[in-house]
Each structure stands twice: as C-alpha cells, then as structure tokens.
Amino acid sequence: MTDTSQLQADLLAQIAAADTPDALEAVRVAAMGKQGQVTQLLKTLGGMSPEDRAVAGPAFNGLREAITAALAAKKAALDEAALNAKLAAEKQDMTLPVSLPATGTIHPISQVMDELAGIFADLGFAVASGPEIEDDWHNFTALNIPESHPARAMHDTFYIDGQPNMVLRTHTSPVQIRTMVGQKPPIRIIAPGRVYRSDSDATHTPMFHQIEGLVIDKGITLAHLRWTLETFIKAFFEVDDVVLRFRPSYFPFTEPSVEVDVGYSAKTGKPAGQGQVDKWLEVLGSGMVHPRVIAACGLDPNEWQGFAFGTGVDRLAMLKYGLTDLRAFFDGDIKWLKHNGFSAFDLPSISAGATP
C-alpha cells in the first residue's frame, strides 16, 4: 500500500516537472510503457492469492488511473502552451498599411464590367457566360433569326474557316438561349463578355464588349423592364435625375423591342440631369423576350415571360468616364492606362460608385 502511494507521488512529481512534450513522453514510457513501473506492478496481480489481489487490485488500478489522467492533463497543458507560443510568434499587425506595387491598373472596360456586375448583383442577378466561338443555332436560329433572315446580314458575322456552323458570337444574346435551355425559371442573369463583328472605324472595333441581361418569370411586363433599366442606369452613371429616352425598335428576338438613349451634355460629354441635356447616346437594346425564343428553349411561352437587354460596355465606359477615342481602349499604352485605369481596391456597388 505504502509502495503504491509512494510510487504515485513520485510519478505525479515527475509529470509535474516535465516541461516539454519529450520529457513528458519519457515519464509516460517509464510508467505506462511495456516495461514501465505501473505496467510491471499490474502484472504481479496474476501471481497473487485471491485475498491479496482483492486488496492490491483496486490500489494498483487507482494508481494507473491517476497517472493516466495526470499525463493527459499535462499533455493538454503543454499543447496549449505550444499553440500560444506559436500564435504569439506569428502575430500579424492587421493595422499596417498595404504596400502596393507601383504599376498596374484595372482597365476601364474591366472596371465597368465589375461595376455592372455589382449593380446587378444587388438587384438579384447572377452572372452567366457562354463560349465566344458559338454555333449558328445559339447565335441566330434559336433567337428567331432563321437562315434567310436579313438580320443575319446586319451582324457582319465572322465565320470560322471550314466550320460552316460556327461563328464568333456577334452578341451576348446566345447566353440567353444557353441559360434558358440549361436551367429552370425563374431566371435572373447578366452575361458579360466579348463579341465580334467585322466592322472597324473610329467608333467600331471588330471585338467589343456587351452585357446581356435576362429575366424569365411569371407575369413579367414591360414595366419591370423599364424599372430595372432605369435603376441600373441611374446607379451606373451616379446621376439621380438621368434622362432616358425609350424608343420603339426592332430585334427579331424581342417583341415589343425598345432602344434606350441616355441624355448627356455636349459640354461635359457626360450624362446630365433634367434641363442640361442636349445630346443623346444609344446605350441599350431591349424588349420582351419573343414567345418563339422562349418556345425554342423548350419553355411554354404561355406560362413564362420575360425581358432581355444588351448593352455595349465600351460605350458605357466612354460615356461615364469621358473617354473619347474607342481605339485607345485597345492600344495598351501604359501612359493612357495609368491615367485612365482604376485601383484594384475599388469595390463598386449600387450604393457606392467607383472613383477613378
């Protein structure tokens, strides 16, 4: 009995004195390992008389439990101390200013795409995408532009050599088709991306950028279209009383179709409020999705309606940031980019416009 208490006191003292995981492990092996003192003691129970065992059994087991518990507690304490030391050593000062490399800005087109995605995210739109090399069906046929349709000629399409059914997409509208075919309504998406037309002068480049919008749900009307476009354009240009002109128009894939002009001041070259507008710039094509387009995607046009719009990102960027030459967007002139680019820390949203 005295032996057991003495051994327990010794071992507990050793455990208390162990101040590293290695030291603690050595104590554990010496006590509880195969040749350990406690293990050896427990082995002697087998050779005892039943009377002796009745006394020694509980004492030895009590010893084993006390040592096991003390080892575990000490290990937890050492682990925690090690973690605290590590955390203290690796401490980061979150208040230090960011050091940025001096070069590199966000291109105005990327900036405007981000701004638009931010505005439409706040309105509940997801971002969708599609391929730039598109097939005839998605780019034209499903959008109610059959082969003989004059609108095909209007698009100045780039065809792919040796692949009669493939084109460089002439607009982002094929993403409407891909989305309606691929997911169940209700749908609220925008699709930003590059589009291509064989057209090149001071105001046209063969590659430019569009953002498509598509809403498909039950009971959608032209009023929803108008509110959405007004809300987006006000937020984008950060002009609360921006003046918009909605003109009837024609697109094969919308009926009715509406084009939207933004009023601006010739003096500033930027969108202006009531009374200061003396020029108009067309920025948007839109309309109610044609029932034939909805049907081509396998949806019942009597059940589902919606609106769509497409807008030229390059033009929006020019108008908002007062950039006059479209071709400068593609020159890669580092001076131009430094002057007209944006900080990577701009986080555009509907409530806080970007600052150049």
Ligand code: PHE
């Ligand atoms: N795809 C049309 C264009 O490129 C724009 C548009 C999109 C018009 C959606 C109506 C609806 O000119």
